[in-house]
Amino acid sequence: MSNELDIFVGNTTLIDEEVYQLWLDGYSASDAVSIRIKSGILEQTGATADVLQSDTMDHYRTFQMLERLLHYPMKLVNQLLFQIPPCRQVMLIQKYYAFDEAFVREVLGKKLSKGTKKDLDDVSEKTSITLKSCRRQFDNFKRVFKVVEEMKGSLVDNIQQHFLLSDRLARDYAAIVFFANSRFETGKKKLQYLTFEDFAYCAEQLIQNWTLGAVDNQADDMDMDLDKEFLQDLKELKILITDKDLLDQHKSLVCTALRGKIGVFPEMENNFKTLSRGLVNIAANLTHTKDVRDFFIDLLEKFIEPCKLYNWSFSDVHLFLTHYTASARALDAFKQQVLWERYMNTVKSCLLKMYHE
Numbered sequence: 429m430s431n432e433l434d435i436f437v438g439n440t441t442l443i444d445e446e447v448y449q450l451w452l453d454g455y456s457a458s459d460a461v462s463i464r465i466k467s468g469i470l471e472q473t474g475a476t477a478d479v480l481q482s483d484t485m486d487h488y489r490t491f492q493m494l495e496r497l498l499h500y501p502m503k504l505v506n507q508l509l510f511q512i513p514p515c516r517q518v519m520l521i522q523k524y525y526a527f528d529e530a531f532v533r534e535v536l537g538k539k540l541s542k543g544t545k546k547d548l549d550d551v552s553e554k555t556s557i558t559l560k561s562c563r564r565q566f567d568n569f570k571r572v573f574k575v576v577e578e579m580k581g582s583l584v585d586n587i588q589q590h591f592l593l594s595d596r597l598a599r600d601y602a603a604i605v606f607f608a609n610s611r612f613e614t615g616k617k618k619l620q621y622l623t624f625e626d627f628a629y630c631a632e633q634l635i636q637n638w639t640l641g642a643v644d645n646q647a648d649d650m651d652m653d654l655d656k657e658f659l660q661d662l663k664e665l666k667i668l669i670t671d672k673d674l675l676d677q678h679k680s681l682v683c684t685a686l687r688g689k690i691g692v693f694p695e696m697e698n699n700f701k702t703l704s705r706g707l708v709n710i711a712a713n714l715t716h717t718k719d720v721r722d723f724f725i726d727l728l729e730k731f732i733e734p735c736k737l738y739n740w741s742f743s744d745v746h747l748f749l750t751h752y753t754a755s756a757r758a759l760d761a762f763k764q765q766v767l768w769e770r771y772m773n774t775v776k777s778c779l780l781k782m783y784h785e
Contacts, residue, residue: 443512445519448520449523451491527565530555532569533620534551548566572587576590581641603632605652606634610653610721612627612723613722619725622782622784627724630724638770639653662711662715662771665768669705681758686751706734707730710730713726735783749779756772
């Protein structure tokens with residue numbers, strides 16, 4: 429009796445997304461086989477353990493060969509060795525450059541150097557993310573940084589163009605690159621309540637308003653570096669707290685606007701000068717590298733913590749910052765309106781994102 433066997437021959441590279449995720453998560457091939465067996469795949473498919481092991485090993489070999497192309501996604505798109513449909517190429521790239529929130533919070537703002545990479549053992553242990561996955565994510569951050577750090581133009585656009593990432597993922601990488609470049613401190617214990625999404629939002633505000641690219645589309649490294657001339661000019665805002673008449677007028681205008689509108693009016697009135705000095709002094713000190721790095725700590729200590737001490741609601745904070753910023757326009761002796769609003773509009777956005785009730 430003869431047996432009939434149907435054979436199909438094709439050259440399309442088959443990609444199992446579940447196995448790809450196990451490989452990205454840093455599991456060995458043998459661990460991946462065990463995980464697949466526990467998922468019930470043998471019962472679902474009728475396959476044997478040997479066939480499953482062979483299938484997993486084949487996928488792992490394919491992923492290892494694809495990895496050098498994934499380092500520079502344009503190479504993956506343009507190569508001819510692997511026949512991968514465009515939709516699957518997109519999946520491979522997006523998943524390869526995806527990252528864990530717990531991991532990025534541990535390295536955000538740190539220098540993307542060998543020294544930081546040596547600490548990944550501790551990060552892996554703390555986050556329960558495999559060391560192999562930590563290294564992949566770190567190397568991705570560093571690779572993107574190296575490619576775009578000398579480029580002119582929009583940081584997000586450059587990342588999308590060279591790494592073919594989705595808009596959201598490119599914006600996240602822009603935040604990571606921006607924070608690594610300015611070395612913002614995010615790891616202190618009192619900042620741990622802030623999520624990566626909180627910091628990414630603040631990074632976007634800073635990039636859009638405080639970098640060279642915010643005022644000059646022809647500037648070199650326009651989205652990477654803070655506008656040093658702008659930071660230097662911020663010293664001129666100190667007149668709002670050193671000139672007693674201006675300080676009193678500013679307080680009077682804000683109190684008039686907020687009377688009866690916020691539940692913490694007495695506390696706001698009593699602490700206005702302290703809060704104003706805190707916000708203006710943050711601005712005046714941003715010419716110093718350390719104060720730039722401590723920007724988020726300063727916002728927390730000089731504004732958010734005092735407000736929380738007196739139980740300000742999010743609405744109270746929003747109303748105060750709105751009128752605190754806008755009322756300066758009515759100060760005839762204050763001539764730095766444009767500078768003030770460029771500073772305060774960004775600070776307001778960051779503070780509201782950081783103010784978790």
